[in-house]
Amino acid sequence: MKQQTDVLIIGAGPSGSSAACLLRQKGYQVTIIEKQYFPRFSIGESLLPQSMVFLQEAGLLDAVAEHAKPCHFQFKNGAAFLRGEQTNYYDFTEKFSEGPGTTWQVRRALFDEILAKGAQQQGTDLRFGHEVIAVDIAADQPCLTVKNPEGEQYQIQAKFLLDASGFGRILPKLLDLEYPSDFPVRQALFTHIEDGIQQHPAFDRNKILITVHEKDHRAWYWTIPFADGRSSFGIVAEPEFFQKYHVADASQNENDVLMKRILADDAALSDVLKHAKFDTPVRTLVGYSANVKQLYGRHFALLGNAGEFLDPVFSSGVTIALKSSSMAVPLVDRVLQGQSVDWQQQYETPLRRGIHVFRAYVESWYQGEFQDVVFSVNQNDDVRRMVSALLAGYAWDESNPMNNESKRRLKSLAEFCRLQTA
Template sequence: MQNTDVVIIGAGPSGSSAAALLRQKGYQVTVLERQYFPRFSIGESLLPQSMVFLEEAGLLECVREHVEQYAFQFKDGAAFLRGQQRSFYDFTQKSAEGPGTTWQVRRAQFDHLLAQQAEHYGTEIRYGHTVTAVDVTLKQPILTVQDEQQNSYQIQAKFLLDASGFGRVLPKLLDLERPSDFPVRRAIFSHVEDGITHHQASHPEFDRNKILITVHEKDHRAWYWLIPFADGRASFGVVAEQDFFDQYALKDPDGQSKDTYEADQLAALFQRILADDPSLSALMANAKFDTPMRTLVGYSADVKHLAQDNYALLGNAGEFLDPVFSSGVTIALKSSSLAVPLVDQVLQGHAVDWQQQYEIPLRKGIEVFRAYVEAWYSGEFQDVVFSSQQNAQIRRMIASLLAGYAWDETNPMHKNAKKRLATLAELCREGVNQGPSIEMVYEGT
């Protein structure tokens, strides 16, 4: 039986940041990572709030040092496109304290950098090791692990953190999963040579420093992301419910939708969808789709609880909402920032109320993101984003949330976000002067 202070499942951003924070406190940390790095991952558009957590974990400088080498793109905001409508938010013009800029990154290199820095701090990362069973009934959990040679071994830890992301190791092994209340959506995506840098004059509204979110002109439930990198390439994808994709699917002789989701058919499906949006098609007219398309379906997830006395779930292993506002990495890093001081208390023999000290505080910000995701698909937040009836104060509050400051309780939109957002959408739709009406938003009435 092997022993260590803390076992972390997964070496993604939440795992690496948790490991780095624990090493600052002197604990022995073993990370079990099923894959080998670098490896492909989506979620390339960071939010400025994440910079705070990266710096706290001692990981920011290693990213900054490799910005040019890996063509990480400076990011200062978000741009929105719907037909002929345009809207831009500058994250430096926000109400929250903290950084207003960040990067758009290839996650293969970004995640590898964080993991390497965690190793530099003394973390042991075992790549190609898969957790096959876990026993959390003991005070100190025991994990059964299979290495790359198919050999099994057991390791016991004083505390266990699950940072396995979409792998969701503990939720599956401990039957913690519960259905998300979000509709099932599919994403189709890839990295492309976008061709935009050579035709900038034709698209003066395009800004490489901003993620571009485009609402499908014919179906406002569907949207595209375009996340530029600094070398003329970009992450490009479309998200929608299945019935949207069925409209574009190839038909068999009986008129039924064929299974168009094999690897060699995804690109054709994506091209048919893209061709139906004139504005985005014009912007991407010179793009080269030189990398195989990928797809994810039913990615939204939730769990019965995020922690118990001897284990906790970090980031996407606990809950994943939707990619629309790029909240995944920020939530992952926030979860590590919240959890590690509590793990420290446990290892020092102190009692921790994980519900009150971890789950409730973490979910406060997640629920703010949730309100905006839900309002995006219902159309309320789209009406806000594209409205010309926004005063500077409202724009600063929205910019703060888009920049990831979902835990900023000084932002009036933080408390009862769903109701306040509905009020703001109503004002925008009615074209009300928001100067006199701003108190309605503050009060959520």
């Protein structure tokens, strides 16, 4: 006999756990199928203030706040930028859009576990170590074939299916919904370090530090401080960039050597991290940007990174994940109430509208235009607040002029900033 539930969710990350909480608030039976066991390592540690709205909505914000100190989550109020001798920063409390202006920088293993436990406490049936083997959406209700930790298979059927599987991208792969991102293939090297930073004019523990490589503006570093003197540290560039620094050394971990060589080639950031201890193996991820043909189908929808992932440069991943849950759950509720829903107009189009704003800034960053805006000296205060709002995650605020026709306005703004510094 097939098991039954109201809503099936694949994945217990931020989008899956928050969706489960929102559905439980409406009284639905919810089951999450999660392949891994929590806590588990994940990047995307720098949250955006917009996320706080969605965590509050899901009834999860208090739990995160309670664990912030024991888990060494770092208070965050902005983003700082470094390029050679140039520095600048955006204070998220000084932004155009209404809403929270502060958040945290978190170890995702602990943060995601807090959200998952919150979903369980609200009554979600969360099954760790269970793997989706197949999906059938042809029947009146979608059905998953799942393998449990003992290797036994079972089937579970639901009235609606949400894919929150992140980089696993279960439904896009099983239903042939994937297509290549038009972003260039990029690679990330990342680790956690004991940063050793006591005081430095370019560093503020309350802000993520984004550093542009002095010799190649398409390459950049992230430094995300935690509250215990450690930081998440990563390097992002196209694979060809990393090949220039590659030196075979069988005696050491290749990625560890590569990261240190690239850091050493940037004098400004090397000075910031001159006392850092690299005590954790370096990991790598290549070709992470992805897209799908559509974000919904018959009795299913895709949430967060399962649908689209852009780039880590502005830390938009968790915000998009939580926003997608916030938008999808009211529509799932309507479907389960027997009402009609236009998923294209009520979910995909408005969700992608904000994603496209993030995309415009990401593309402008790698082209160098937005970097010129960030490092310009004489910035208009009103425009600065508009940009700060976007960097704080408020990409869906249509009252923000910089969110409308973002590509054109960013290009014009960059030209103006260049003239100012010429």
